[in-house]
Amino acid sequence: MQRIRKGDEVIVTTGKYKGTKGTVTARVDERQILVEGVNVVKKAVRPNPMINQPGGIVDKTMxxxxxxxxxxxxxxxxxxxxxxxxxxxxKVRVFKDGSVVGAKA
Known part of the structure; x- marks a missing residue:
């Protein structure tokens, strides 16, 4: 069972985005997660007429x-x-202060 799951609200503790809050949008693998609004990069994309996708520079969450x-x-x-x-x-996730994760207070 993972301590951090899709849909959880997290806060970044280190790096360029330290202090930023965001929602986990997906788990890439055991260690890596995608967080909304964190680690966003510019990526050049080629046009793809098969799926009617224009080319250009797009924002991508890494x-x-x-x-x-x-x-x-x-x-x-x-x-x-x-x-x-x-x-x-x-089996439930519990914060170190004793409250259950996701419980309505």
Missing amino acids: PIDQSNVMLFNPASKKGERVSFKIVDGK
Whole structure:
């Protein structure tokens, strides 16, 4: 089970985008994730008439390593570490302050 999943709100802890909040849009592999608005690069794209795609320069979101982000805790308004705990017979993610990830407060 992954500590960071698609749809989670995360905050970047290191690098050029430090302090930026964003939503995880996809997991690329075990270590890499795509975060909305983070690590955006310009990419030159050739036109493709088969799919009616114009050429030009487009913005593309590149993957970032999951070790460079922390899950955002809305209760404390900052990034926190996550552990796992068995609650009511289910394995759930729990912030280090004790609150369950995704629980409505």
